[in-house]
Amino acid sequence: MSEKFKEFPGTPLSSRDIKSGKVLTFKWRPNAKYAWTVGIAYGRFLEELKNGRIIGRKCRECSRVLVPPRMFCEQCFRPTDEWVFVKNTGRINTFSLSYLDADARRIKTPIPVAVIDLDGASPGIGILHKLGNVDPKRIHIGMRVRAVWKPAKQREGSITDIKYWEPI
Amino acid sequence: MTVAIVGVGYTDVRSTTPDVSFKESMFEAAVKAYEDAGVNPRKDIGSFITAAEDYYEGYSIFDEFVPDQLGAVLRPVCTVGGDGLLGLITGAMQIETGVFDVVAVEAHSKASDILTLENIMTFAFDPVYNRAFDAHPFFVAGLEMRRFMHETKTSREQCAEVVVKNRRNAIDNPAAVYPAKITVDDVLNSEVIAEPLTRSDVSQMADGTYVIVLASEKKAKKLSDKPIWMKGLGWCSDTPWLESREWGSTVYTHLAKERAYKMAGITNPRKQIDFAEVDDWFSYKELQHIAALGLCEKRKAGKLLQKGSFNRDGQTPVNVSGGRFGVGNLLEASALQSVLECVLQLRSEAGKRQIKDATTAVAQSWRGVPTGTGCVAVLSNEL
Amino acid sequence: MVKKRVAVIGAGITLFRRRLQETGKELSHYAVEMALDSAEMTRDDIESVVMGTAPDAFDGIHMKAENLLDGAGGARKPYTRVFVGGGTGVFAPIGGWWHVASGLFDTCLVVAEEKMSPCYPHPQTAFRTIWDPIITRPLEPNLVWIFALEMQRYMQIHNIPKEHIAAIAVKNKGNALDHPSAQLAAKITVQDVLDSEVMVWPVQRLDISPPSDGAAAMILASEDVARKYTDDPVWLDGVGWSLDSAYWTNRDLYFPEYVATAARMAYKMAKIHNPRKEISLAEPYDPFDYKEAHHTEGLLLADKGGAPKLTVEGQTFRDGDQPICPSGGLLGVGNPIAAAGLMKCCECFWQLRNEAGKRQVPKAETAVAQAWGDLMQIGTVTVFRR
Numbered sequence: 001m002s003e004k005f006k007e008f009p010g011t012p013l014s015s016r017d018i019k020s021g022k023v024l025t026f027k028w029r030p031n032a033k034y035a036w037t038v039g040i041a042y043g044r045f046l047e048e049l050k051n052g053r054i055i056g057r058k059c060r061e062c063s064r065v066l067v068p069p070r071m072f073c074e075q076c077f078r079p080t081d082e083w084v085f086v087k088n089t090g091r092i093n094t095f096s097l098s099y100l101d102a103d104a105r106r107i108k109t110p111i112p113v114a115v116i117d118l119d120g121a122s123p124g125i126g127i128l129h130k131l132g133n134v135d136p137k138r139i140h141i142g143m144r145v146r147a148v149w150k151p152a153k154q155r156e157g158s159i160t161d162i163k164y165w166e167p168i
Numbered sequence: 169m170t171v172a173i174v175g176v177g178y179t180d181v182r183s184t185t186p187d188v189s190f191k192e193s194m195f196e197a198a199v200k201a202y203e204d205a206g207v208n209p210r211k212d213i214g215s216f217i218t219a220a221e222d223y224y225e226g227y228s229i230f231d232e233f234v235p236d237q238l239g240a241v242l243r244p245v246c247t248v249g250g251d252g253l254l255g256l257i258t259g260a261m262q263i264e265t266g267v268f269d270v271v272a273v274e275a276h277s278k279a280s281d282i283l284t285l286e287n288i289m290t291f292a293f294d295p296v297y298n299r300a301f302d303a304h305p306f307f308v309a310g311l312e313m314r315r316f317m318h319e320t321k322t323s324r325e326q327c328a329e330v331v332v333k334n335r336r337n338a339i340d341n342p343a344a345v346y347p348a349k350i351t352v353d354d355v356l357n358s359e360v361i362a363e364p365l366t367r368s369d370v371s372q373m374a375d376g377t378y379v380i381v382l383a384s385e386k387k388a389k390k391l392s393d394k395p396i397w398m399k400g401l402g403w404c405s406d407t408p409w410l411e412s413r414e415w416g417s418t419v420y421t422h423l424a425k426e427r428a429y430k431m432a433g434i435t436n437p438r439k440q441i442d443f444a445e446v447d448d449w450f451s452y453k454e455l456q457h458i459a460a461l462g463l464c465e466k467r468k469a470g471k472l473l474q475k476g477s478f479n480r481d482g483q484t485p486v487n488v489s490g491g492r493f494g495v496g497n498l499l500e501a502s503a504l505q506s507v508l509e510c511v512l513q514l515r516s517e518a519g520k521r522q523i524k525d526a527t528t529a530v531a532q533s534w535r536g537v538p539t540g541t542g543c544v545a546v547l548s549n550e551l
Numbered sequence: 552m553v554k555k556r557v558a559v560i561g562a563g564i565t566l567f568r569r570r571l572q573e574t575g576k577e578l579s580h581y582a583v584e585m586a587l588d589s590a591e592m593t594r595d596d597i598e599s600v601v602m603g604t605a606p607d608a609f610d611g612i613h614m615k616a617e618n619l620l621d622g623a624g625g626a627r628k629p630y631t632r633v634f635v636g637g638g639t640g641v642f643a644p645i646g647g648w649w650h651v652a653s654g655l656f657d658t659c660l661v662v663a664e665e666k667m668s669p670c671y672p673h674p675q676t677a678f679r680t681i682w683d684p685i686i687t688r689p690l691e692p693n694l695v696w697i698f699a700l701e702m703q704r705y706m707q708i709h710n711i712p713k714e715h716i717a718a719i720a721v722k723n724k725g726n727a728l729d730h731p732s733a734q735l736a737a738k739i740t741v742q743d744v745l746d747s748e749v750m751v752w753p754v755q756r757l758d759i760s761p762p763s764d765g766a767a768a769m770i771l772a773s774e775d776v777a778r779k780y781t782d783d784p785v786w787l788d789g790v791g792w793s794l795d796s797a798y799w800t801n802r803d804l805y806f807p808e809y810v811a812t813a814a815r816m817a818y819k820m821a822k823i824h825n826p827r828k829e830i831s832l833a834e835p836y837d838p839f840d841y842k843e844a845h846h847t848e849g850l851l852l853a854d855k856g857g858a859p860k861l862t863v864e865g866q867t868f869r870d871g872d873q874p875i876c877p878s879g880g881l882l883g884v885g886n887p888i889a890a891a892g893l894m895k896c897c898e899c900f901w902q903l904r905n906e907a908g909k910r911q912v913p914k915a916e917t918a919v920a921q922a923w924g925d926l927m928q929i930g931t932v933t934v935f936r937r
Contacts, residue, residue: 008564008565008566009578009581010567010573010578011572011573012566013572023572030223031287032291034684035283039189041189042685042686045686046685068798071192077209094703095700096696096703097699101693102676110749113692125800141703159689223607223613228678231635231636232928242794245635246642265653288613289613405617406626407621408620424629
């Protein structure tokens, strides 16, 4: 390769080249809007969040309790069988502290996030959420946490009806 | 090529499906297809393919969300950015390598989830050259329709007959959303979208999911008493430049057809092909595609259609299912709707709309504006 | 078992940079021209084309492969876009492989392109839409979150110190000094990595590969046709891919089972029984330094939790027993997503042809390239032989 190729094509630019108009750009903001159907499984899940409860689905064949719920078991490839409430509490499976927002801009106070294995669901069945009311230095894998809910009137059937999870 | 379709599964096609998520629809279609084929996805299926595009789903990397409901977790799974027929062709190639015996292919439409479909179509246009017109994306269809009519001396009425025929055909298809008995005047008198294209020249959107199971020759003979063989495959993309297209004809269908027919040993399509399911996103597209498939002389598609040659009882029935006009426009999944119809007909399971003694069919697809991309498959119930 | 043996007979690559003036079409075209020239072929010799390119949201074009196809040499040819998220770059030659291995085509041009710079305010913004819209997007996650969560889990389960992981970034950025396309080649130290700004703990600035623009191309041919063009083909003897569940919070992230499943498939096809002994060099996917280690283990080239130590001990350097990412990887060469994966396959090709120049690994006989993507979910693996 190194002998055969003398030149590697490409003309590098800096962000200044674009801002100063040295190269021209065409701007376009896509208008892409959706109203995703939540379906049966997520529909009930969101409804129960509004009620301040977390619900999963159980597959009788593998005996797993799945959260978030789905109407099918991906391991056994059969319909799941029943609704099962799981607890408001759990254990941190893994965690992180984010110094970036969703557009990769830096933020001063990091957001603590975690995968939380839920009590009442099968081992290793967790959900992604934020942590709160906690000293970042104290967060560790295995830490016990509980959900802190928004007041009932403010809940709207969203994963954000849980404000965050705090240490027990 | 000795790959067969051994199982088909599909949901009802509906204009909107607010009750189920795309995952739940996929699960339903998959369960039915695997039952039809007599396979267990966790044990018997070697590879899974989904035909999908991110912006039709509202996800980036839609591939992420497909394995669970197909029984495909920790198996070879991939997405092709194409229509369902390209997915099927991909599956056939994977089987032909000798590595897989059974492959499942999925495509679906959840068009009712998309609030800004026209804007998303415009988002497919070349950003620098073609986006700034601020026109409805179907202006491209208007340009193409005008040039096609000019070159082939096809009339507006002849284009309208496509809509009349396909919606009439759909009356006998229980899966269809838009069956109707309408007249040419009904089509001509509907509001103009992009001269000469009217609202009624455009098929209407619907939701639906399809799963098709393919198998190698050896496996197909074990699994099915009525395997439908994929005899010839072709696919092709014309230039993306609107400015240098041959608007009058569909180059992609011509080139795809040549490959597919050669593979299948089709030298006289009018005699050898018993019926066809072709893309009819817009009325005139069906006429273009019929001609490109060699089912009639180049300029005669409109005239012959008017005479009834492509009716269910005509010389070469086209879109007996009802096509996009009658069944509903299922975006990338309409191609599998076409394949499904071929399979049902060739298995003699098409009920009231059954074509007698059909042995060989052609399914053809197109991806919609602004693309010049499509596929052709020759299917037969004889090996 | 495979109907037709598949050869690699040419490859090409552009510069990888944060921003390139060329459009995606133009970058694809340049990479294709290089690949064709290197094989002494023209576009007329190409029977089919496979495009690998990651989310449309980067380039800002719906169905972007349709728009790119003329640049990729696909006009009026059978042309297919394959897409498995970040795994796409190594998956594109797998797509090419089934075109040729099936006996349907004698040649297939494989192209991978990524133009991330058009996405504003940051390519990261495109990643906002990779999440489940119902249960994950409302939390406004950032892509790096999930890697940080995975890295944390991996380090804790195996008790791996951050220093050991940082050594991988040092190695790859150093290796990239010899790669003419490289965007972030540098001579740095472990301390530099540990002192770099925290992005999403434990991920720091120097643990991570950059967003980039770039393209790469590769030409595949059937055995008989390959012999017409070259006396020195490289064989694509094994391919594997595997996609795990979308419900990633229901999986233990410490081990990439999807990579192991894909690797087993590829090794079986290539008749590799003892990968650690039989593979001369590996190009596992390294968008983050811990990922190289994680994937080295997934490729069964190290014990679980044992990969970082291999680098600390120097075994993964070009002159070590088990060279890993001799190209410089994504950490050093850059990460135009799909193009970066194909860059790894190109590296295997050049290494096995003894054409890697300053990067040449001694006695390269068998090489493996791997990529990964979706929601920490897919493994794509290719095995090359000389």
